[in-house]
Amino acid sequence: MALEEHVQPKESFVRPSADALIRCERIEKWYGSVHALTGVDFHCERNEVVGLVGDNGAGKSTLIKILSGAERHDGGKIFVEGREVRFRSPKDAMALGIETIYQYTAMVPHMSIARNIFIGREPLKWSLGGLGWMDLRKMADHAINSLTNIDLRTRSPDTPVEELSGGQRQAVAIARAMYFKSKVLILDEPTNHLSVKETNKVLDFVAALRDQGITSVFISHNLHHIHPIADRIVAMARGEKIADIRKADITVEQMTAMIV
Ligand SMILES: Nc1ncnc2c1ncn2[C@@H]1O[C@H](COP(=O)(O)OP(=O)(O)OP(=O)(O)O)[C@@H](O)[C@H]1O
Ligand SMILES: [Mg+2]
Structure with missing residues (x-):
């Protein structure tokens, strides 16, 4: 799909395969009166690097906290390897191979x-x-x-x-x-406050993980960090998913225009 406009139509969002590692459907999250997530669908496949981008407060950390068992969702469903799960704590998520490096x-x-x-x-x-x-x-x-x-x-x-x-x-x-042979490693802004050299190292690690068959979900503000390593990019704004697109179908410039 070529992206002509700065908005990706919902019909062209990449959809999960029948074999998706993690699949969430219509996730809802409220913090008091703040609607942090509104009907968010998200998935990751085996052997994939997913870049999760979006402005401050878009809901990225909230989504991954739910996926890693640190927060409970108020609505929607989460499936891991096809089976519906309800995490009570990060330990439950880790037991299924979901490891998180927090912001x-x-x-x-x-x-x-x-x-x-x-x-x-x-x-x-x-x-x-x-x-x-x-x-x-x-x-x-x-x-x-x-x-x-x-x-x-x-x-x-x-x-x-x-x-x-x-x-x-x-x-x-x-x-x-x-070491713990995770299936999915979620990294929330792992390159914040790092030098260029250290950042490159972390990006190399993520690429190396994929070579070992480990999926990563990589959150970053910096599109230039995500673009080279991601297979797919998911963008969020104001608690909603606004794009889900294969990297091959979008340039850094188009991506920037989309999330700003
Ligand atoms: N513990 C909390 N209590 C109340 N509101 C919260 C809490 N955590 C997040 N929020 C609110 O939920 C919304 C989404 O926040 P979240 O941390 O998921 O954003 P983010 O996309 O990770 O942003 P950033 O890029 O700044 O890290 C924001 O409006 C935020 O203020
Ligand atoms: Mg965050």
């Missing part, structure tokens, strides 16, 4: 890289009636492997996260998602 990265700065990779899911040496001892050795070994995968191998897994740059912290979060 304000959830890491514990004074803890080590290794502890941050395993946070909440620490391997235990042995346990007694629900009480266990963490297997620190195993965490360190696995952390070294994950860090090698993502090019942070010069850092010891014992390094506290507070000594890492923003890009390196994103890298640790990505290592975590890779």
Whole structure:
């Protein structure tokens, strides 16, 4: 489809395949009197990078918080691999392979890289009636492997996260998602406040994830970050989806005109 106007007609929105990994239908969300999401349909396929764009307050973070179990929707349905789900917490979403790196990265700065990779899911040496001892050795070994995968191998897994740059912290979060073999990695503005070099690294990671069969949903204000890596672009405005289009069918300039 060629985009002649700055508005994509709803009939030409890309539709989910029968095999979609995640599919949401008519999602509604209210925060008090704020209608944050109005009947939003969203999906992602296997092995796909979806760029999610839109202005401040468009509803991007709200949508992904619902997909990752951090917020409940007030209406609509969510299906993962064809089955309807109701997430009570991020743990429920993680159990189905949905991992999220939030806009304000959830890491514990004074803890080590290794502890941050395993946070909440620490391997235990042995346990007694629900009480266990963490297997620190195993965490360190696995952390070294994950860090090698993502090019942070010069850092010891014992390094506290507070000594890492923003890009390196994103890298640790990505290592975590890779370690737990997520099916979908959702990144909410992962390139905010990063240097050009760090940004490029994060973009490379996302491309590498796709090569390993992991789908990403990548939220960004910066269309120039999204355009090179995305297979498909979803744009939101004022709580609604206003475009859902294959990258091949749109230029950065057309995209800019559409969301401004
Ligand atoms: N916890 C909350 N309580 C009340 N209103 C909220 C809350 N979270 C979001 N909103 C409102 O919902 C709407 C959508 O916000 P959301 O954070 O999803 O936007 P966004 O597209 O992620 O924006 P940004 O690009 O600035 O991160 C906004 O009007 C926002 O003010
Ligand atoms: Mg946001």
